Every structure is written in C-alpha cells, then in structure tokens.
Amino acid sequence: MTTQTPPTGPTPLPDTVQSPDPVASPETPESPDALQSSGTVEVLRYSAFTSDPAGGNPAGVVLDAADLDDARMLGVAAEVGYSETAFITAQDTAARRYRLRYFSPRGEVAFCGHATIATAVALAARTGTGELLFDTPVGEIRVGTSLVDGLIRATLTSVPAHSRPAEDTTQVEPALRALHWTRDDLDDSLPPHIAFAGNDHLVLGVRSRAQLAALDYDFDALHDLMRHHGWTTVHLVHRTAPDRLDFSARDPFPVGGVVEDPATGAAAAAFGGYLRALGLVTEPLRVHIRQGEDMGRPSDLYVDLHPDDPRVRVSGQAVPLPSQGR
Structure with a gap:
C-alpha cells in the first residue's frame, strides 16, 4: 500500500517535538494507563x-x-x-x-x-x-x-470526498468472484463505485442482510485485486430500510493483514461522498452505519452530510481497552 503525498496546504509542523501537556481538563475522564x-x-x-x-x-x-x-x-x-x-x-x-x-x-x-x-x-x-x-x-x-x-465523542472532518462508477470487467467482476457473490446479489439502487475521502474504497451494495452476514471470501484473491487497484477496503453495505439512509456494513481488509475491520471511519467518510454522488443528499442529514455485528464487535458510525459541502463528518466514541494480563 502506498502513502499519498500530502497536498500543498498549511505550514507543516517543525521536526522539533514539544512535550505533551500532562494536565487534563477537569471535565474530562482520567487518562488511561499505557496498556x-x-x-x-x-x-x-x-x-x-x-x-x-x-x-x-x-x-x-x-x-x-x-x-x-x-x-x-x-x-x-x-x-x-x-x-x-x-x-x-x-x-x-x-x-x-x-x-x-x-x-x-x-x-x-x-x-x-x-x-x-x-x-x-x-x-x-x-x-x-x-x-x-x-x-x-x-x-x-x-x-x-x-x-x-x-x-x-470525536467528530472528524474528512478531506473532500468524491466517488465514481467502478469498472465492470476489471474491478466489479473480479471482486464478486473473490467474494463468492454474483451480480444477482447486488442492490441495483446502490451501484458499484470507487469512493474516496483520503483513500479509495470499492463500494458494493448487497440486497440481502443474510448475504452480508454469510461473508466468506477468498483472502488471497481479494488481497491481490485490492493491491492492484490501490483500494484500502471493500465497503460492503446493506440498506436496512428503503425510507431512511441507515446501513449495515462489512469491510474486508486483507491488504492490511487482517480479514476484516469492525469499524472503518475512512470508508464511512468515502461512503458519504458516494451517497452525495448518487444524488441522495438533498438536505443536511445524518447517516447511521452499523458495522462489526457479524464479527461480535458491534460498532456505530454516524456520518453527517451537506449537499453543498464535499467534506464528510464522521462521529463516534472511543474507550480505553483493558490492560492485557490483568
């Protein structure tokens, strides 16, 4: 996976690193130990x-x-x-x-x-x-x-997001083979795209929640395809109801050395750009993405979108993990 070159922008930080301020605000929880x-x-x-x-x-x-x-x-x-x-x-x-x-x-x-x-x-x-x-x-x-x-709670604001249709022969078809899916498994209202909000993600919408839950993909084949195209994850989504923009998602991540991500903020930001590209963002709105359930690590990502702003805001909490060995 290659690192992208930072765009021209604010003056970068100096190489000299200052010591972090050890004093926490009295309204914030106590800092966790180094685990x-x-x-x-x-x-x-x-x-x-x-x-x-x-x-x-x-x-x-x-x-x-x-x-x-x-x-x-x-x-x-x-x-x-x-x-x-x-x-x-x-x-x-x-x-x-x-x-x-x-x-x-x-x-x-x-x-x-x-x-x-x-x-x-x-x-x-x-x-x-x-x-x-x-x-x-x-x-x-x-x-x-x-x-x-x-x-x-933290809310990140992405770089400008955008999305384009995926190419059938070289991108969609090989991905479907690696996922052991067919065209009939895809949701026609959510066409395959390459979505970006800092890095690229292949977005595939699936008709059935059961199909998403049964995910069992070819790790090596998907890994090689993703490396070839420079995709960070494959963002697999199912729309939970036709009258609202709530989704279940799974994100295979073989190029990172793990089978799957239980919560993928970069993909959620890119998915926000995808929804704007489809014309589904006509007013300010919040999208809920539920991820990780099928891994036993349920996660909630909240994506805020505005029709006139290509940036995407992704919100969530984070908690310290128990120390190993305690």
Missing part, C-alpha cells in the same frame, strides 16, 4: 466507534513517535496486531496541532478514521476537549471533541 509497551515504545489501546470495550475497532495509539523511523513504526504496528496503529510524530500542544501517521501490520496507510478517533479521544483525555488539528498524509484533518454522558 502495553512495544519494546521502549508506549502504546495506548483504544476501541473506536463504541462505548463498550467489547465492541468497536481496536487501534493502537503512540502519543510520542518523534524518534521512530518507518521500520520501527511498522514493527510496532505488527506487534500490536490491530488493523491500524496511529503515531504522533510531531506536535505543537499550544496550537493543539499534531502530525499523524498510520501503519497497519503490513505497511503505511494514508488515512485511517478509527485510529484518528482513538487518537483524538486519547489526547482530549489528557489535554481537555475541544478542536484538534491533525496533519496526515492526505492533508489536514480537523477533529472536534466533547464530553457526552461521561464519554468523549
């Missing part, structure tokens, strides 16, 4: 898009990775074993601005939504809620944090 270290690297572990540690998508968070090179960050991500681990490589705590990179067990990822949410919550627990700025390989990502019912 495990990888060598001398302190790794926090959070589950994003859930209020229950048994649900959501786990992410590693390294709050000070200034001295880590690419090989070390990849090694830490592989040891942690989650779909992604986020690394803060530079920071300006006064401006609440951070340089953020993401690694899966197999390589660097240009943008990861659930690890962004997890990092924002970890920072808010230490420095107080409010707005954070992340300089990522795809550009600046703003994240608002607030305290809701005793838990920190």
Whole structure:
C-alpha cells in the first residue's frame, strides 16, 4: 500500500517535538494507563466507534513517535496486531496541532478514521476537549471533541470526498468472484463505485442482510485485486430500510493483514461522498452505519452530510481497552 503525498496546504509542523501537556481538563475522564509497551515504545489501546470495550475497532495509539523511523513504526504496528496503529510524530500542544501517521501490520496507510478517533479521544483525555488539528498524509484533518454522558465523542472532518462508477470487467467482476457473490446479489439502487475521502474504497451494495452476514471470501484473491487497484477496503453495505439512509456494513481488509475491520471511519467518510454522488443528499442529514455485528464487535458510525459541502463528518466514541494480563 502506498502513502499519498500530502497536498500543498498549511505550514507543516517543525521536526522539533514539544512535550505533551500532562494536565487534563477537569471535565474530562482520567487518562488511561499505557496498556502495553512495544519494546521502549508506549502504546495506548483504544476501541473506536463504541462505548463498550467489547465492541468497536481496536487501534493502537503512540502519543510520542518523534524518534521512530518507518521500520520501527511498522514493527510496532505488527506487534500490536490491530488493523491500524496511529503515531504522533510531531506536535505543537499550544496550537493543539499534531502530525499523524498510520501503519497497519503490513505497511503505511494514508488515512485511517478509527485510529484518528482513538487518537483524538486519547489526547482530549489528557489535554481537555475541544478542536484538534491533525496533519496526515492526505492533508489536514480537523477533529472536534466533547464530553457526552461521561464519554468523549470525536467528530472528524474528512478531506473532500468524491466517488465514481467502478469498472465492470476489471474491478466489479473480479471482486464478486473473490467474494463468492454474483451480480444477482447486488442492490441495483446502490451501484458499484470507487469512493474516496483520503483513500479509495470499492463500494458494493448487497440486497440481502443474510448475504452480508454469510461473508466468506477468498483472502488471497481479494488481497491481490485490492493491491492492484490501490483500494484500502471493500465497503460492503446493506440498506436496512428503503425510507431512511441507515446501513449495515462489512469491510474486508486483507491488504492490511487482517480479514476484516469492525469499524472503518475512512470508508464511512468515502461512503458519504458516494451517497452525495448518487444524488441522495438533498438536505443536511445524518447517516447511521452499523458495522462489526457479524464479527461480535458491534460498532456505530454516524456520518453527517451537506449537499453543498464535499467534506464528510464522521462521529463516534472511543474507550480505553483493558490492560492485557490483568
């Protein structure tokens, strides 16, 4: 998986890294302990898009990775074993601005939504809620944090999202073969697209919730197809009711070294751009995506869309995971 070059934009952070502010706002929950270290690297572990540690998508968070090179960050991500681990490589705590990179067990990822949410919550627990700025390989990502019912909620604003129809012969048909699906399994109202909000995702709508639940795909075939086209995940969705934009979703992620993501904020943002491209966003609205149920890690992602804004806002909570070995 290749890293995208950051677009021209705000002045990047300096290489000198300031020490993080250890004082948390009195309104925020106590900071969790570092749950495990990888060598001398302190790794926090959070589950994003859930209020229950048994649900959501786990992410590693390294709050000070200034001295880590690419090989070390990849090694830490592989040891942690989650779909992604986020690394803060530079920071300006006064401006609440951070340089953020993401690694899966197999390589660097240009943008990861659930690890962004997890990092924002970890920072808010230490420095107080409010707005954070992340300089990522795809550009600046703003994240608002607030305290809701005793838990920190984060809302990321994506880079401008867009979507285009997928090519039948070279993209859709090979994906269907890898998924062991046929054209008859697809929902005609949700045509196959390549959707983008920082990285590319193949979007396939399926008619039957049972078909989605029975997912059993060819890992190697889908892996090779995704690497060839540069897709981060395949976003498989089922519309739960015809009168509202609520969806069940599953996201195979073989290129990241894991079978499936239980909550995929980057795909949710791209899916928001997909819905706009289909002409389904005629007024400001919120979309609910329920993901991870079939993995036993239920997750809730909330996607806010506006017909005149190509950016997508994705919201969710994140909670620290229990320390391993306790």
